[in-house]
Amino acid sequence: MPAQVSAQITARNYSLVGQNSKLAEEMGLASAQWYACPIPRKRLKELMQRKDGPAIRDTLLWFALLALTGWLGWHFWGTWYCVPAFIVYGVLYCSCSDSRWHECGHRTPFKTTWMNDFVYEMASFMVLRESTPWRWSHTRHHTDTIIVGRDPEIAVPRPPDIPGIIMAFASLKSGPKEYKKVLLHCFGKLTAEEKTYIPEMEYGKVFWTARIWALIYLATLAWALAIHSILPFMLIGLPSFYGAWLLVIFGLTQHAGLAENVLDHRLNCRTVYMNPIFRFVYWNMNYHLEHHMFPMVPYHALPALHEEVKSDTPRPYNSLIEAYREIIPAIFKQVKDPYYFVKRELPANAKLTAAPDAPLPNAQPAPAS
Amino acid sequence: MSDNWIKACKTQDIEPEDVLRFDHGDRTFAIYRSEDDKFYATDGLCTHARVHLADGFVMGNLIECPKHNGRFDYTTGQAKGAPVCVNLKTYPVKIEADEVFIQPG
Numbered sequence: 001m002p003a004q005v006s007a008q009i010t011a012r013n014y015s016l017v018g019q020n021s022k023l024a025e026e027m028g029l030a031s032a033q034w035y036a037c038p039i040p041r042k043r044l045k046e047l048m049q050r051k052d053g054p055a056i057r058d059t060l061l062w063f064a065l066l067a068l069t070g071w072l073g074w075h076f077w078g079t080w081y082c083v084p085a086f087i088v089y090g091v092l093y094c095s096c097s098d099s100r101w102h103e104c105g106h107r108t109p110f111k112t113t114w115m116n117d118f119v120y121e122m123a124s125f126m127v128l129r130e131s132t133p134w135r136w137s138h139t140r141h142h143t144d145t146i147i148v149g150r151d152p153e154i155a156v157p158r159p160p161d162i163p164g165i166i167m168a169f170a171s172l173k174s175g176p177k178e179y180k181k182v183l184l185h186c187f188g189k190l191t192a193e194e195k196t197y198i199p200e201m202e203y204g205k206v207f208w209t210a211r212i213w214a215l216i217y218l219a220t221l222a223w224a225l226a227i228h229s230i231l232p233f234m235l236i237g238l239p240s241f242y243g244a245w246l247l248v249i250f251g252l253t254q255h256a257g258l259a260e261n262v263l264d265h266r267l268n269c270r271t272v273y274m275n276p277i278f279r280f281v282y283w284n285m286n287y288h289l290e291h292h293m294f295p296m297v298p299y300h301a302l303p304a305l306h307e308e309v310k311s312d313t314p315r316p317y318n319s320l321i322e323a324y325r326e327i328i329p330a331i332f333k334q335v336k337d338p339y340y341f342v343k344r345e346l347p348a349n350a351k352l353t354a355a356p357d358a359p360l361p362n363a364q365p366a367p368a369s
Numbered sequence: 370m371s372d373n374w375i376k377a378c379k380t381q382d383i384e385p386e387d388v389l390r391f392d393h394g395d396r397t398f399a400i401y402r403s404e405d406d407k408f409y410a411t412d413g414l415c416t417h418a419r420v421h422l423a424d425g426f427v428m429g430n431l432i433e434c435p436k437h438n439g440r441f442d443y444t445t446g447q448a449k450g451a452p453v454c455v456n457l458k459t460y461p462v463k464i465e466a467d468e469v470f471i472q473p474g
Binding site for chain 1: 387417418419425426428433435436437438440451452454
């Protein structure tokens with residue numbers, strides 16, 4: 001690697017408007033061609049088929065559980081019994097919304113478009129991610145997955161910020177940042193980074209959605225003042241913080257500790273086997289490698305897609321515990337050595353990845369000469 | 370046959386409610402066969418991220434891009450919402466003797 005390039009990438013700059021953004025483009029890492037496991041077109045078409053049934057069933061169950069646990073929390077407010085009720089309510093409100101936000105953002109869970117859009121807007125509010133900016137941010141995440149300077153959704157930039165990761169379990173870092181952006185959007189402004197991935201024609205939608213959010217929070221405040229209690233905020237707003245912990249536990253398994261700047265999802269995504277309850281909360285996003293490789297396949301078909309591609313992908317993790325036995329030490333190693341990453345092993349008969357011609361910033365920089 | 374009609378494929382090359390990639394010179398097109406056996410043609414690359422739409426998914430009169438799930442009405446080329454904002458160019462199609470011809474203009 002030329003010394004000039006290595007010097008540039010030594011300071012890992014994750015900004016979308018920084019030097020690595022331009023470097024990624026020059027290296028052919030931006031909007032690049034990614035590896036896809038071979039699947040016969042006929043079988044892929046079967047897997048991509050959309051249905052309303054599974055998502056309606058899961059959504060009705062989700063709403064019913066939210067209503068039940070919210071009522072229990074309300075009913076037992078002032079006693080210790082409200083604690084378990086709100087713990088479950090918070091997970092359903094925020095962590096469950098993470099996967100609903102994600103899946104409905106792709107418009108794949110339901111066959112009916114308005115159902116995807118309705119659940120997407122609702123889940124966006126509950127997980128505290130503004131619907132339009134985050135739709136575009138996630139679009140970029142799929143274009144340039146874990147490409148430094150291009151992907152706005154790298155959860156663990158290197159060197160990892162351990163206090164920041166701990167704070168994420170209650171959205172203490174991202175939450176206030178998001179509220180600042182909501183406020184900014186209410187006044188008809190966007191950040192410089194947002195302007196790199198949100199098209200101008202979408203600006204109006206961003207501003208008006210932020211104003212609707214502000215009205216919902218103001219109405220909740222009025223309700224709380226009227227009854228002289230924070231209880232309304234325990235149901236609306238605060239669960240985005242106290243219910244975020246499971247979202248983080250699931251979400252870190254997606255890419256943390258894996259390679260940056262590779263054009264093969266087999267090397268920068270994890271698939272982790274989970275029990276049926278976790279898979280309900282996470283809407284099968286534990287099949288994350290498969291989702292990134294074939295985002296058209298709805299959540300309910302991801303286990304079947306996994307069966308189709310597993311001979312060409314690294315071994316999946318048998319449990320969250322197995323995944324975290326790898327993730328936690330990797331994150332701590334990256335604190336000392338930002339160039340360290342977990343190299344996923346492809347099966348012996350796996351097809352080779354399509355690598356870009358340019359040298360990758362993952363490489364240890366050569367000593368400057 | 371007029372000069373500017375190009376043979377793209379045979380009708381049986383595309384299943385109903387599916388799409389096929391057709392490259393001609395330095396251009397690429399997507400040829401669609403609807404559920405009711407009508408044929409359509411559009412530019413082959415998504416207007417958002419220049420991904421081949423022929424790798425996407427056909428649902429009714431919609432083509433969904435394989436990369437970001439952007440959707441177009443392939444009968445009109447109309448973009449159906451984020452992340453696709455720019456319409457797709459469509460081309461005339463005709464069938465003669467079980468062969469699909471497009472007029473790329």
